[in-house]
Amino acid sequence: MFKKALVAAAILAIPAAAAAHHGWTSYDEKKVIRIRTSLSDVKWGNPHGSANVRYKNATWHVVLAPVARMTARGLTKEMIGPKKQVVLEGYPRRDGTHEMRIERVIAGGKTVELR
Amino acid sequence: MLAAIGDWVAATSFADWAVSSPYAYPVANTVHVLALVLLLGGIGLVDLRVAGMFRTLPLQPLSRALVPIAALGVLILAASGSILFAADAGALARQDTFRLKLVLIGIALANVALFRLRYGAVVADPPPAGARLLALISLLLWTGVAICGRMIAYS
Numbered sequence: 001m002f003k004k005a006l007v008a009a010a011i012l013a014i015p016a017a018a019a020a021h022h023g024w025t026s027y028d029e030k031k032v033i034r035i036r037t038s039l040s041d042v043k044w045g046n047p048h049g050s051a052n053v054r055y056k057n058a059t060w061h062v063v064l065a066p067v068a069r070m071t072a073r074g075l076t077k078e079m080i081g082p083k084k085q086v087v088l089e090g091y092p093r094r095d096g097t098h099e100m101r102i103e104r105v106i107a108g109g110k111t112v113e114l115r
Numbered sequence: 116m117l118a119a120i121g122d123w124v125a126a127t128s129f130a131d132w133a134v135s136s137p138y139a140y141p142v143a144n145t146v147h148v149l150a151l152v153l154l155l156g157g158i159g160l161v162d163l164r165v166a167g168m169f170r171t172l173p174l175q176p177l178s179r180a181l182v183p184i185a186a187l188g189v190l191i192l193a194a195s196g197s198i199l200f201a202a203d204a205g206a207l208a209r210q211d212t213f214r215l216k217l218v219l220i221g222i223a224l225a226n227v228a229l230f231r232l233r234y235g236a237v238v239a240d241p242p243p244a245g246a247r248l249l250a251l252i253s254l255l256l257w258t259g260v261a262i263c264g265r266m267i268a269y270s
Contacts, residue, residue, distance in 0.1 A: 023268075023269050026269075043134075044135070045134035045135050045202070046133070046134055046135075046136075046137070046139070046140030046141070046202050047140055047199075047202060047203060047268075066140070066141065067135075067137040067140075068137045068138060068141055071137060
């Protein structure tokens with residue numbers, strides 16, 4: 001009875017609208033986006049970096065990785081700075097929002113994995 | 116109002132630091148989890164004992180040992196949580212999961228106050244039915260707070 005109450009409360013406490021946002025599961029890995037572009041509004045910060053790109057006549061929000069991970073793998077803010085040409089490989093949000101999560105960046109001749 | 120507070124926090128230099136320091140966020144995140152262990156491990160065991168489990172464990176030494184550990188956990192959670200909040204304050208202040216978490220924390224703290232007011236710092240053994248009920252509610256509330264916390268990143 002006690003255990004049942006615990007389990008029930010735990011389930012109730014999970015918000016119904018816990019639709020994933022940051023988890024990889026909310027991005028469609030079957031629809032690979034690969035674009036050569038330059039990033040604007042780069043935010044080199046935690047909990048994860050972000051930027052904007054123009055893609056298919058729209059502004060897309062780009063989700064990068066935590067700063068410590070990007071730095072450890074050799075990516076710097078300068079490498080993805082304004083007017084720097086980079087290649088992004090990532091996946092769009094399943095819900096149709098103009099947002100992509102980036103699997104890898106090719107910048108300055110270097111491929112950096114972000115997962 | 117919370118949205119306005121979030122925007123205000125986001126504009127502080129503390130928020131700048133939380134965002135731009137490579138290590139502030141991951142370290143605060145780790146400390147937050149460890150402090151949650153202190154809180155839930157401490158108060159959870161006392162709650163279970165008050166609610167009626169582990170009756171062979173002496174209640175009063177158990178509460179004297181574990182309640183301060185839980186309180187320390189709350190303090191560390193508030194400190195590390197403020198760094199996590201500052202790093203994304205504008206968006207978090209508008210997020211349902213985060214708001215629910217704050218409400219649950221408020222109710223849980225009110226429950227602590229109510230318990231201590233009615234039953235004192237260390238409850239009599241065996242605990243009265245009201246104390247057992249509040250202990251059970253405490254356990255559910257703090258568990259709910261922890262679940263909300265974990266779900267914030269996925270909401």
